[in-house]
Amino acid sequence: MHSADVAIVGGGVIGWSVAFHLVEGGFDGRVLVIEPDPSFESGSTGRSAGGLRQQFSLPENIRMSRYGLDFVRQAPARLAVDGEAPDLAFKEQGYLFLAPESGMAALTENQAVQTAEGADVALLDRDGLAEIFPWLALDDLAGGAFGRSGEGWLDPYALMQALKRKARSLGAELLQDRVTGIEIAGGRVEALTTEAGRRVACGRLVNAAGAAAGRVAALAGLDLPVAPKKRQVFVFDCREDLAHLPLTVDPSGVYFRPEGAQFICGKSPDPQDDPDCWDDLVDYTLFEEVLWPTLAARVPAFEAIKMQSAWAGWYEVNTLDHNAVIGPHPQVETFLFANGFSGHGLQQAPAVGRAIAELIETGGFRSLDLSRLGYARIAAGAPLFERGIV
Structure with missing residues (x-):
């Protein structure tokens, strides 16, 4: 029988961040990450658009992303192994949220919270947009919010692999297997069982299973309202050189940004058109019927573009x-959640790893109080809403 002091179910960026923060902090127990596909080719991390921003409405989300920013900036030194520093390809080109008149009040309120938290976000009127972003069509806009520094995008797979490599160099272990059962006794996690027939005794379990987190919680008889929702990203070419533009979010919800010499774009579906989904098939009509018309209307240079590829x-x-669930279950305190990030997991992963490590090592949050993001609101059915959902 195998055993671990901390078993982390899921080897994406969240799972490896938890492992890294534990072993970097000197945790003297055995840390075991259990992941069926250690290449993580089909996981959420590798298919992420890689955004990092502070433009949220909840202070906790802003603070987590600000720690993520500091972490990414320090990563070449902090995650180096044998003198080899990772390259996360961080492009600090900002986020730009656009709004019509009806959306300016929310942007203004959000920007006040963001700047109070130390984020470098400017509120711009239409003239300000025209001066800085002359490539925009502005007729239906009243203004926007622009992250002048500390926002942009990075290589999500590179961050995950860097965390994994560093954590393993410090003693964290990887078990290639799939968890199929969780044994609870006396209000504590006693052991895991796996697809390969292993039984792994553990002191604590961290659910970092991404889109499968609801399934993992259910193995322990726990309810977690986390479901897999498909998101599609399209890559296109443009004849004009707009490589300097920020990640821009249209009032319609359509976003776009540069990706090397090309661009990527996407849009979350409306709730009524967003079923639970495990397939990764691309619906190309989304680009033809929704994304391209919106892109062309917002950026005249995008009228002549060519879609090159796509992924889901x-x-x-x-x-x-649509907010994270972080911390222990009240009745099974050795079962810890690190789930439900709803598209924000990459940028929040460093802070979540630190928070879970602190809970395990000290019994409470130390660097950042994330109590409002705990399971209590799930049990009570009391949502804590975030405005800045993309």
Whole structure:
């Protein structure tokens, strides 16, 4: 029988961040990450668009992303192994949220919270947009919010692999297997069972299973409203050189940004058109009928573009309120949640790894109080809503 002091179910960026923060902090127990596909080719991390921003409405989300920013900036030194530093390809080109008159009040309120938290976000009127972003069509806009520094995008797979490599160099272990059962006794996790027939005794279990987190919780008889929702990303070419533009979010929800010499774009579907989904088939009509017309209307240079490729991945959506669930279950305190990030997992992964490590090592949050994101609101059915959902 195998054993671990901490068993982490899921080897994406969240799972490896938890493992890294534990072993970097000197945790003296055995840390075991259990993941059926260690290449993580089909996981959410590798298919992420890689965004990092502070433009949220909840202070906790802003603070987590600000730690993520500091972590990414320090990563070449902090995650180096044998003198080899990772390259996360961080492009600090900002986020730009656009709004008509009806959306300016929310942007203004959000920007006040963001700047109070130290984020470098400017609120711009239409003239300000025209001066900085002359490529925009502005007729239906009243203004926007622009992250002048500390926002952009990075290589999500590179971050995950860097965390994995560093954590393993410090003693964390990887078990290639799939968890199929969780044994609970006396209000504590006693052991895991796996697809390969292993039984792994563990002191604590961290659910970092991404879009499969609801399934993993159910193995322990626990309810977690996290479901897999398909998101599609399209790659296109443009004749004009707009490689300097920020990640831009149209009032319609359509987003776009540069990706090397090309661009990527996408849009979350309306709730009524967003079923639980595990397939990764691309619906190309989304680009033809929704994305391209919106892109061309917002950026005249995008009238003459050519779609080159596309991929689909999964958000792990917390269907209660689209916010993370972080911390222990009140009745099974050795079962810890790190789930439901709803598209924000990459940028919040460093802070979540630190938070879970602190809970395990000290019994409470130390660096950042994430109590409002705990399971209590799930049990009570009391959502904590975030405005900045993309």
